[in-house]
Amino acid sequence: MTESVKKRQSGIRPVTETSLKGRKAPRKEAHEKAFFGMIWAVAGLTLAVLFLILGFILVKGVPHITWTFLSKEPEALGAEGGIFSVIVGTLAVTVLAVLISTPIGVAGAVYFSEYSKGGRIIKIIRFFTEVLAGIPSIIFGLFGFAFFVVYMQMGWSVIAGALTLTLMILPTIVRTTEEALKTVPMSYREGSLSLGATKWYTIKKVVLPCCKGGILTGVILGVGRAIGETAALMLTIGGSLNIPTSLFSSTRTIALHLYMLASEGISDDKTYACAALLIMIVLLINTAANRIGRNISK
């Protein structure tokens, strides 16, 4: 609604047949009050739930995130010691997944926005990209287990988990990159092409540099999804608590470690610490993505 209409509405009570008769108007006003009261209540409740979740986990967990917790290796299934090997595992799986999916995703988006001339094939590809984005993570887990772990004989490993995650974050990167590509003015491309640059050279030197921020946002969101992912990794990375020594070693991520601790009731302190660590990472990622997003729109 435009601001002007809103202002006009709030000041003047509309003259209706009922309000002219005088009696029914107050009841109508009460309805309006009740309606907006409910809306405020629902919105307030939502905010309250968000702050309750964040507050509860941070207050309970942050005091247990100590240097020992971050730098020591876990002992007694995680009940003692820290989560150093789990952090290494998380980094390995996440970085690998992002490294593989970023070039593929960016190239895919470039095809959609720069090369495709519409038509059937592009519709099919787009449809499949949407389907991929909607597949639940446990299905990715089943697939990763059947294909990467068993069929490709990678075993429960860093690489099997990373490749599964690659497919999961691909749609995110394609989508954000495509949005960013749309914001590059057509005149930039025309300018470059008229100077004699080829299409690919134009994309590489003019179009892509213009949407660095958008691509980065996609990558950051992908990292966020990868770090929080649990179900798919449960079936593909094995869950070993040792520091991974190669792409084929079994490992464990913070999110998976959190699940193991919570479901087995191994240690309350460590569980809260893991949850708080994940929340802090999510907060960091959201802030970074928002800040970059704002800089682009400026």
Add this chain to the structure above:
Amino acid sequence: MYTREKVIEKLIFICAAVSVAAVALITIFIFAQGMPAIQRTGLLKFIFGTDWSPTNGSYGILPLIAGSMAVTIGALIIGIPTGLGCAVFLSEVLDKKQAGFFRSAIELLAGIPSVVYGFFGLAVIVPMIRAVANVFSPDAGATGLSVLAGAIILAIMILPTIVSISVNSIDAVPVTYREASYALGADRRETITKVVLPAARSGIFSSIVLGMGRAIGETMAVLLITGNVAVVPHGIFSPAATMTGTIAMEMSYATAEHQQALFAIGIVLFVIIVILNGAAQAVMKKFGGEAA
């Protein structure tokens, strides 16, 4: 130079087609692994069988479907009014700057990992439900791990999906509709409930269907808080097992035949999700407006 350009275009096309290959491979592998189990048990017996006890070689997934449905419907009952309320709040009540803040709060809700939701549910919601359930029926010995716990946490998790897509379609309703409504003497409540929301119904419907898909597919949160008991739940305080939770939990120790049955659950889940997402997309396309 020309051939180089052509080669690059082909390479980029291959990258774009990766998602097609991925979906194809996922479909092939899930079906190849799961079909033998369905064939062995028979499709109807597999879906409508009420006994899920893999150790006895009995694979009927009705309790799991019922569990998934129960938590999903519960989540929708809580999530739809809340989500629509938040969407109306965002686009009709707040000004632009306030809306920006509220929007990022909702985005934050979407960013919290599902395992953290599950843990929060286990630490806060489950004990609360245990206390309430024990007031109602002290002898039942309720643990609090229940359909209700799953429904509450899932409602929070699908809220961002419902809100963001609904807001987009509410914002897309032309100002002239509202002006016409005001000109006829309707107040803001009447304009919202009788003009704006009906005009935005296709987007709202899609948001609900996508939220439903998200709730059915969610794994870690329900795994931690629904109790994972494979019987058809008989009330909101009784425990349940969902399709996703069962796959995640039993995969680690399943033997060959059992494993195939879990993949077969994956097939059922996959089909449900593809149908739901397809429906949401079709509605969006039919009535115009942006897809999610």
